[in-house]
Amino acid sequence: MASKNNTDIKSLVIRVCVGTGGLAAGSQEVIDEFTKLLKKKGVRAEVLKKCVNKTGCRGFCAKDVLADVIVDGISHTYQLLTAENVARIVEEHIVGGEPVEQWLVGPEYHAFHDKQTKILLHECGHIDPEDINAYTEIGGYNGARKALTMKPENIIAQIKDSGLRGRGGAGFPTGLKWEFCRNADSDQKYIICNADEGDPGAFMDRSIIEGNPHSVIEGMIISGYAIGASFGYIYIRAEYPLAIERLKIALSEARSNGFLGKGIFNSDFDFELKIKEGAGAFICGEETALIASIEGKRGMPRSKPPFPAHKGLLGKPTVINNVETLATLPSIMTKGAKWFSSIGTEKSKGTKVFALTGKIKNTGLIEVPMGISLKEIIYDIGGGMEKKNRTLKAVQTGGPSGGCIPAANIDMPVDYESLAAAGSMMGSGGMVVMDDLTCMVDMSKFFLTFTANESCGKCVPCRVGTKRMLEILTRITEGKGKSSDIDLLLELGKDIKLASLCGLGQSAPNPVLSTLHYFRDEYEAHINEGICPAGVCKSLRRYTVSDEACKMCGKCKTVCPSDAVTWEKKQKAVISKEKCIKCGACYEACPFNAIL
Amino acid sequence: MSDNTINIKMNGVAVQCGLEDTILTASKKAGIRIPTLCHDDRLEPYGGCRLCIVEVNGGMRPLPACTTPVAEGMEIRTETEDVRKIRKSVIALLLSNHPNDCMRCESTGDCTLQDLSYEYEVDGSQYEGEKCELPVRDDNPFITFEPTKCILCGRCVRICNEVVMAGTIDFNGRGFDTIPDTAFGKPRSLDNCEFCGQCVSTCPTGALTDKKARGKGRAHEMKKVRTTCSYCGTGCNFDLNVKDGEVVKVTSAYDAPVNHGNLCVKGRYGYDFIHSDERITTPLIKKGNKYIEATWDEALEYCARRFSDIIKKHGKETVGGFSSSRCSNEENFLLSKFVRTVFKTNNVDNCARV
Numbered sequence: 001m002a003s004k005n006n007t008d009i010k011s012l013v014i015r016v017c018v019g020t021g022g023l024a025a026g027s028q029e030v031i032d033e034f035t036k037l038l039k040k041k042g043v044r045a046e047v048l049k050k051c052v053n054k055t056g057c058r059g060f061c062a063k064d065v066l067a068d069v070i071v072d073g074i075s076h077t078y079q080l081l082t083a084e085n086v087a088r089i090v091e092e093h094i095v096g097g098e099p100v101e102q103w104l105v106g107p108e109y110h111a112f113h114d115k116q117t118k119i120l121l122h123e124c125g126h127i128d129p130e131d132i133n134a135y136t137e138i139g140g141y142n143g144a145r146k147a148l149t150m151k152p153e154n155i156i157a158q159i160k161d162s163g164l165r166g167r168g169g170a171g172f173p174t175g176l177k178w179e180f181c182r183n184a185d186s187d188q189k190y191i192i193c194n195a196d197e198g199d200p201g202a203f204m205d206r207s208i209i210e211g212n213p214h215s216v217i218e219g220m221i222i223s224g225y226a227i228g229a230s231f232g233y234i235y236i237r238a239e240y241p242l243a244i245e246r247l248k249i250a251l252s253e254a255r256s257n258g259f260l261g262k263g264i265f266n267s268d269f270d271f272e273l274k275i276k277e278g279a280g281a282f283i284c285g286e287e288t289a290l291i292a293s294i295e296g297k298r299g300m301p302r303s304k305p306p307f308p309a310h311k312g313l314l315g316k317p318t319v320i321n322n323v324e325t326l327a328t329l330p331s332i333m334t335k336g337a338k339w340f341s342s343i344g345t346e347k348s349k350g351t352k353v354f355a356l357t358g359k360i361k362n363t364g365l366i367e368v369p370m371g372i373s374l375k376e377i378i379y380d381i382g383g384g385m386e387k388k389n390r391t392l393k394a395v396q397t398g399g400p401s402g403g404c405i406p407a408a409n410i411d412m413p414v415d416y417e418s419l420a421a422a423g424s425m426m427g428s429g430g431m432v433v434m435d436d437l438t439c440m441v442d443m444s445k446f447f448l449t450f451t452a453n454e455s456c457g458k459c460v461p462c463r464v465g466t467k468r469m470l471e472i473l474t475r476i477t478e479g480k481g482k483s484s485d486i487d488l489l490l491e492l493g494k495d496i497k498l499a500s501l502c503g504l505g506q507s508a509p510n511p512v513l514s515t516l517h518y519f520r521d522e523y524e525a526h527i528n529e530g531i532c533p534a535g536v537c538k539s540l541r542r543y544t545v546s547d548e549a550c551k552m553c554g555k556c557k558t559v560c561p562s563d564a565v566t567w568e569k570k571q572k573a574v575i576s577k578e579k580c581i582k583c584g585a586c587y588e589a590c591p592f593n594a595i596l
Numbered sequence: 597m598s599d600n601t602i603n604i605k606m607n608g609v610a611v612q613c614g615l616e617d618t619i620l621t622a623s624k625k626a627g628i629r630i631p632t633l634c635h636d637d638r639l640e641p642y643g644g645c646r647l648c649i650v651e652v653n654g655g656m657r658p659l660p661a662c663t664t665p666v667a668e669g670m671e672i673r674t675e676t677e678d679v680r681k682i683r684k685s686v687i688a689l690l691l692s693n694h695p696n697d698c699m700r701c702e703s704t705g706d707c708t709l710q711d712l713s714y715e716y717e718v719d720g721s722q723y724e725g726e727k728c729e730l731p732v733r734d735d736n737p738f739i740t741f742e743p744t745k746c747i748l749c750g751r752c753v754r755i756c757n758e759v760v761m762a763g764t765i766d767f768n769g770r771g772f773d774t775i776p777d778t779a780f781g782k783p784r785s786l787d788n789c790e791f792c793g794q795c796v797s798t799c800p801t802g803a804l805t806d807k808k809a810r811g812k813g814r815a816h817e818m819k820k821v822r823t824t825c826s827y828c829g830t831g832c833n834f835d836l837n838v839k840d841g842e843v844v845k846v847t848s849a850y851d852a853p854v855n856h857g858n859l860c861v862k863g864r865y866g867y868d869f870i871h872s873d874e875r876i877t878t879p880l881i882k883k884g885n886k887y888i889e890a891t892w893d894e895a896l897e898y899c900a901r902r903f904s905d906i907i908k909k910h911g912k913e914t915v916g917g918f919s920s921s922r923c924s925n926e927e928n929f930l931l932s933k934f935v936r937t938v939f940k941t942n943n944v945d946n947c948a949r950v
Binding site for chain 2: 281298300302303305306452453454455456457458459460461463464465466467468471488491492495498499500501506
């Protein structure tokens, strides 16, 4: 395709991220602007539709809106685009042939991608998620097609050989789970996709569904056939409207292509899928609570055994797999178990997607081989700390039920066993990087607030125990901690882990226990000395004026809302401890950093 | 050895149990007591209170006895130091959100939480913090609900949904703020509640109590008189709770052969007539517009005469006998026999047909 002014251009493709992150950053406006201006500039209308492609999330959310402008096969990627930038790109790059250097991605974009191994996210950001042909053109549904020619037992053997373990958090071997269900005697079995992604900050499942929904559907066909289930549910939280929309489109396209319904792929296997929207309870990510929710009951877990593979949905054998697990299956089917098990460590095979957030330069979604070190993730992919003068303190993995790994341990490999040994967990793949300005007590309090709120209320240790832990943490951060509190937290945490009914309670104390293990001195400083070493806990802040730094400007007095600052011209300011409400206004207002 | 037998060891003692047994039901067969709060034999196992957790060989963590099925070769220990410590912790947490006002609580002496607190020597005082402060729900004629005493064992919710199938109450809210309640917190009324009091019968604390019996005596003061309900033909057994010659409450035990402790509103709460001033104690014969007290001889003679007159004048098909489900089988049989042989008619019926 050629523009009117530059006849040398033979093809032009523009790919714009339209994941939730991209859309929030304004990618629809960018697409509209490109479409409008290209038309205005005389790019032929009949090819325009294909010219600007919508694609799913490519993971580098910190720099959204991201767009590839590919002229004659030469790609340039722009970052942080808004609709206003588009005119200049069209004028100088597409028409003029000179890319706009200042808006192009920098070395961190390449660094972000270079150390990643993308299996699941490979197509996300490259194909149109709303077009089944885009998926089939790159070999989509070949895995399912192949599976349907195999004996279910052989598929299960292949998955077992691959070493794939559940990506929802617990890491149970997928093939083994299938085998339990396959061997259970029943007239009806079910496969359920767990897309009730609830960890704060985790969005890998959402991005996979938004970017490549067919990979999940294909995974469900493979697992459904392997366990002998003719019906499946996709349980997805209602807070993911874009993912639901794309799933609906994908399901309808799969149906009209004969990939779902009666006798799929011209075989004698019937398979149908239904979307069930969750109503926003974190606990419904727990498999037995999820089943209760599908059955129309209150989303509360029940004790295991019996496990869902024996007694699941409506009392029938059921396999529940996470989105990431299911989306991995097509490539294991086409490329083989050996290929998959060649990636990763001895016990943790393949890749894992993490949502990298916190005080780090490159935040976003990353996919890395199991066994990569935390150090590589933080410094190579993540680009190091967000602020140059700050140092790494700890990494929190595994979401609200995970634990903290201190900076000293970041050479450790990221796999199921190592993370558990360090007092944390793989979880669904949340990874929060913390710098030296993070208070570990405050951080634990944050996560405990989440789990205490999301406890379903069924079992005593979780319902009352997390509440009491939270109250103890709160009083420590308010300077009211008692010397017995650390022991009480340790005892209570241990009992909650042992006695709780489901995974939520059994892991809820992890943030507290792991920080008590690695950062006990911070707790002690709060309790014994009334100091928050990181300066985060408001009640423990004491604002004083440095005599050396104070330039006697009086700004602090003008901003103080509680009349706590005494100051007169040519005199240094003094802050009254009694009157100070610790709002921090003076600290922020002081131009000379004289308030400490 | 039959295929349906599972052999386990509990506290070192060999126990034979069936395929359907849980650790808890097996423990009962073995005569070993495992403490529970959320368990009721009438209900599906729940696993919420975590008091029944026991150690099972090879298990990564202690398991709840009530929901865990037995498996061949299981070795179970019910009273280890670790298990007792966890139970203490659970009871302490429950008591940390409880008014602990046993001195004036309606259920003192008949409260599992109180018994366990005593047995495990805990009071929850190590935890300060928020307690449930919801007001007493006194909005229906039979049941008093004190949310502050609720331990969320879910027995009331489950008996209402699993046994009665009335669906009056379910859990509302989440986490610490969860509470069993009616839909939208509406008062219990005939619109949403059968007033069967099954919820009261299963509550292990003083959260749900029989309103009519409040303040009328402690459990240990009651003499329990086992009797059969006189309201219908089902034949439920219950215990009249008698204090100082007065029936103040009705309870029913699980060993009641017909009803296993379940009762309906009539059986549980319909006992006011026993001590009612309006209760008829002699036969009455209507003369003019007034009922006049009579002796049994007078009444029977009057009935015999009137029946004979009517049959003579209008024929045997104009009379019949209609008996009550509140009568025993024998009484109903006698009435039927009497009508057929004396009246010589088959006009016999019973209110149970309604």
